[in-house]
Amino acid sequence: MNLPPLIKRKRRLLDLRADIPPALYAGAGAAFIAVFFLAWWLVTSLGWVQPIFLPPPSAVVQEVVSQFQAGTLWVDVRASVYRISVGWILSTLFALPIGILMGNFRFFEGLFEPFIDFVRYMPAVAFVPLTILWAGVGDSQKFIILFIGTFFQQVLMVMDNVKTVPYEMIQVSYTFGLSKWEILRKVILPAALPGIWDTLRITLGWAWTYLVVAELVAANVGLGYRIMRAQRFLQTDTIILGILVIGILGLITDYVFKFAYRALFRWAERRM
Amino acid sequence: MLRAENIWKVYNPGGKDQVVAIRDLNLQVGENEFVSIIGPSGCGKSTFLLMAAGLDEPSAGKLLFEGQQVEGPSAKRGMVFQSYTLYPWLTVAENIRFALQKSGMELSAQKSLVEEFISLVGLRGFENAYPNQLSGGMRQRVAIARALVYRPQMLLMDEPFGALDAQTRRLMQELLLNAWETHRTTVLFVTHDIEEALLLSDRVYVMTARPGTIKAEIRVHLPRPRQVEMETSPAFLALRKQLLGLIKEEVTPHL
Numbered sequence: 001m002n003l004p005p006l007i008k009r010k011r012r013l014l015d016l017r018a019d020i021p022p023a024l025y026a027g028a029g030a031a032f033i034a035v036f037f038l039a040w041w042l043v044t045s046l047g048w049v050q051p052i053f054l055p056p057p058s059a060v061v062q063e064v065v066s067q068f069q070a071g072t073l074w075v076d077v078r079a080s081v082y083r084i085s086v087g088w089i090l091s092t093l094f095a096l097p098i099g100i101l102m103g104n105f106r107f108f109e110g111l112f113e114p115f116i117d118f119v120r121y122m123p124a125v126a127f128v129p130l131t132i133l134w135a136g137v138g139d140s141q142k143f144i145i146l147f148i149g150t151f152f153q154q155v156l157m158v159m160d161n162v163k164t165v166p167y168e169m170i171q172v173s174y175t176f177g178l179s180k181w182e183i184l185r186k187v188i189l190p191a192a193l194p195g196i197w198d199t200l201r202i203t204l205g206w207a208w209t210y211l212v213v214a215e216l217v218a219a220n221v222g223l224g225y226r227i228m229r230a231q232r233f234l235q236t237d238t239i240i241l242g243i244l245v246i247g248i249l250g251l252i253t254d255y256v257f258k259f260a261y262r263a264l265f266r267w268a269e270r271r272m
Numbered sequence: 273m274l275r276a277e278n279i280w281k282v283y284n285p286g287g288k289d290q291v292v293a294i295r296d297l298n299l300q301v302g303e304n305e306f307v308s309i310i311g312p313s314g315c316g317k318s319t320f321l322l323m324a325a326g327l328d329e330p331s332a333g334k335l336l337f338e339g340q341q342v343e344g345p346s347a348k349r350g351m352v353f354q355s356y357t358l359y360p361w362l363t364v365a366e367n368i369r370f371a372l373q374k375s376g377m378e379l380s381a382q383k384s385l386v387e388e389f390i391s392l393v394g395l396r397g398f399e400n401a402y403p404n405q406l407s408g409g410m411r412q413r414v415a416i417a418r419a420l421v422y423r424p425q426m427l428l429m430d431e432p433f434g435a436l437d438a439q440t441r442r443l444m445q446e447l448l449l450n451a452w453e454t455h456r457t458t459v460l461f462v463t464h465d466i467e468e469a470l471l472l473s474d475r476v477y478v479m480t481a482r483p484g485t486i487k488a489e490i491r492v493h494l495p496r497p498r499q500v501e502m503e504t505s506p507a508f509l510a511l512r513k514q515l516l517g518l519i520k521e522e523v524t525p526h527l
């Protein structure tokens with residue numbers, strides 16, 4: 001089609017909900033992180049804080065190198081990632097079917113919700129001493145803490161995801177002759193999936209907190225353990241490295257989920 | 273084909289929030305007839321359609337479809353809702369084909385049928401679009417194609433054009449007229465719009481305010497095939513006046 005010369009759409013930066021160029025979006029995020037590190041570098045190199053409280057970035061870089069050579073970084077990351085994967089997957093495996101049942105059948109909602117609400121308000125962290133008595137300080141104790149911390153939130157969120165499927169969509173599916181199980185499988189699940197995907201992403205982020213808390217209290221390997229041990233020797237650079245590594249791992253998993261979301265659920269994208 | 277005898281619908285019976293939505297309603301729809309129900313908001317039109325579809329149960333009375341008590345939903349009675357009920361993860365073509373999965377047709381036959389209905393509702397070129405890329409009117413056209421494609425014996429339509437602007441509404445009415453003339457089927461159509469009811473229907477039932485029951489039945493003796501232009505004919509205007517009077521009586525006391 002022959003188009004007239006197109007007027008470049010005016011992009012105003014701060015219009016409500018308006019899209020901005022992707023480069024600007026990504027650039028702003030990167031710049032903010034850069035400013036953060038710059039401030040850190042300034043504050044430490046100007047001597048405003050003592051290195052024992054906040055070491056300069058260079059010290060943390062050196063720490064990366066030495067830990068990398070010693071192999072401890074890799075050992076810790078592997079231990080923590082293994083624990084969080086198993087704990088979170090275990091929780092997800094239970095939360096998905098139970099949450100889906102609760103979202104679809106009032107009976108299961110009535111059956112489980114009071115109990116889940118009750119346990120949900122017990123801080124997972126408070127279970128650490130108890131779980132050490134049950135399972136020692138090994139991996140299985142971490143799995144239990146991760147499960148307690150993640151499962152009860154996940155179930156309720158999955159239930160809500162399922163409930164967002166409009167009832168009319170279910171009703172109209174009956175008029176095509178589908179049984180309720182077919183509707184569950186072919187209508188409710190695909191419709192709820194983007195929401196469930198986000199639930200998984202968000203709860204994985206929370207799971208890191210529970211893992212590190214469990215590792216801080218009792219472990220002999222792992223990122224939380226490394227942080228705890230460093231505190232005893234006032235190795236702030238090691239502590240900061242540990243925190244940064246957790247942040248980076250979280251960021252990576254978050255982005256993997258977000259990109260997968262975009263690839264899997266193009267249809268769910270908001271239309272401007 | 274569909275026969276309602278002394279239907280009552282009471283929500284939360286005996287409770288503090290008891291609502292008598294429908295009171296002693298009688299109506300019938302014959303084979304290949306196009307019948308509309310018109311009535312004030314909240315008089316129980318949607319409630320009745322849901323019961324006719326088998327998606328809800330009457331509190332009292334008999335609801336017969338081809339002589340048999342309606343028990344649960346079935347592919348014999350299709351429904352088009354006012355709100356958008358397309359599957360957002362399926363394309364236009366996939367949405368329409370979804371309704372054919374119980375038809376036992378071969379995939380290739382399904383696909384050509386889907387194409388035929390996409391043309392019928394004027395959505396050629398949008399086969400692979402997702403619902404969130406369509407306008408409101410386009411979505412409702414997909415919903416209509418999806419409800420027609422599997423040839424249910426009866427089509428229940430609950431204000432399918434209620435959310436559309438006047439222009440689009442006119443186009444959709446023509447489209448539905450056209451689709452109905454080519455694929456004759458039994459239709460029970462709910463609307464607020466008097467012109468719409470007259471233009472489309474063989475008969476129009478007027479309901480009272482809640483608790484709703486049938487107040488009048490009007491036979492629309494306008495020749496077919498019909499066009500939107502008929503709305504200025506004297507016969508049409510006379511019917512319109514009659515209907516308007518009937519509805520006014522129901523609406524005004526509540527204003």
Ligand SMILES: Nc1ncnc2c1ncn2[C@@H]1O[C@H](COP(=O)(O)OP(=O)(O)OP(=O)(O)O)[C@@H](O)[C@H]1O
Pocket residue numbers: 283284291292293312313314315316317318319320482
């Ligand atoms: N699930 C329900 N529980 C309780 N009351 C209900 C329920 N569904 C409908 N009602 C009541 O029944 C009455 C009829 O509702 P219905 O939706 O059938 O009206 P309607 O004629 O379709 O109105 P409109 O033209 O506005 O769509 C209303 O007063 C409504 O409040």
Ligand SMILES: [Mg+2]
Pocket residue numbers: 317318319430
């Ligand atoms: Mg209604």
